[in-house]
Amino acid sequence: MLLSLMIGVALVIGIWWLFAAVFNTTASSTLAFPTPLDTFDRLGSYLFEDRSLYGHSLIEHVLASLKRLVIAFSLAAIFGIVLGSVLGYFTRFYAIGMVPVSVFQMIPGLAWLPIAILLFGLGDESAVFIIFAVSSMVVTVGVAGGIRMVPQVMIRAARMMGVGGLRIFFTVLIPQASVSIINALRVGMSSAWRVLIAAEMVVGTGLGIGYSIELTRDLLDYTGSFACIVVICLIGLAVDRLLLASIERSVRHRLGMEEGY
């Protein structure tokens, strides 16, 4: 497990390093392609030497981004779970409801920008809105699919035992679909994280990790940009691997979906 993770990371860094070395010796560009060493060195100075990233510490940028993510994704998760459950449970609504959901899902994250600006103007709310718009649809589709995949025999068995519709929903459908629901949240979270960075780069939030990339790029400080990108990868991986994956494992276990104990 750990070994394969380390080999994988080493592979990424190796390819990156090789590419940077080839680029820097052959390309005619006056700007250097940041190597992993430059990047991690810069990252270290942001983190441990109080080097500021345009008036704010890296931590402040990260926290600002995480705050937007938490707000937007919480709303998206609630919205997606409720709407997805309704669409998944009522077959009649599913056929109709999936039409707008699919339409909205077709809109790429940044294409929400005009609507966001129109509704909320530049700044935080627009970023939150864009993240919400993208990830809520992802969660909805996943949750509805999970509910619909519950075997008919489970529902029939419950009905035969005299269990009512609402109780079937909470005691059969939701638990049976919970692994799918968590997966929907995982996919939703990763799309939220990706669109958050993009949104920050365009809606002028003034603070945030995506905004930092935009700034460093404008100032041709590519090493700074790379340091921010590394931070994004690390946080994204940590949230998915450490938080959501372990939630999924524990749910799988509690649901008795694995062999043995």
Added chain:
Amino acid sequence: MALIELRAATKAYYADRAKTSARIVLDEVDLAIEEGEFVSLVGPSGCGKTVTLNLIAGFETPTAGEVCFKGETIVAPGPERGVVFQEYSLLPWLTVAGNVDYALVSSGLPKERRLTARNEALAAVGLAEYAEHRPNLLSGGMKQRVAIARLLAMDSEVFLMDEPFSALDEQTRIALDQSLVELWKEKRKTVVFVTHSISEAVLLSTRVVLYSDTPGRIIGEWKIPEGLDRSAGCAEAEALRREIVEALPVTTCGF
């Protein structure tokens, strides 16, 4: 009046998405089942045995005709008509005891009564010591025993069993057939048992009902005296088996 009555029960499904044509799976079937009978439905696959069971269970409604339980038209499933499904239908996150308890949540019985009912049901299927196990630790045969325990706990009047042992290995199936007969002799519940195995039907039932190939009609019925010796060497049971096999319709599909 019979406990369960099908009067010209017909079930048709649309054969295509445009709903322009229909396929009849059950064609004006008349069947009356008395209280305490053990009726096996046999016939080629796709002949409407399971549909008959689903109609009695209330999972589906007939396209035409009528299906009654105690003289009243069946409109929905209910605990008085318990079902053992071919697929495993236990909730994997509940223990064996929890699964049986779940069958009683809507019963309105007081807690002590439910507890007694659960323990008696688990004892009756020989799973008392597995009460705290989760289904993923049980063999297929044990899972189906739990499914039977649910019906015992609910005190269902009819046991509707849809090829309950067909996914099990031969040895387990023989053991479960034996337990089922003993259980039936003790409790005298009405059983409607769907199977594709004629020997299983002869072994278990007091009546065997044979269905035709699609569209399903009843083409033969055999009453079996309860005292009949059904062990392997018995000539009378053997003759009966052969008679039913010979009456089996030649399937149009397949070969």
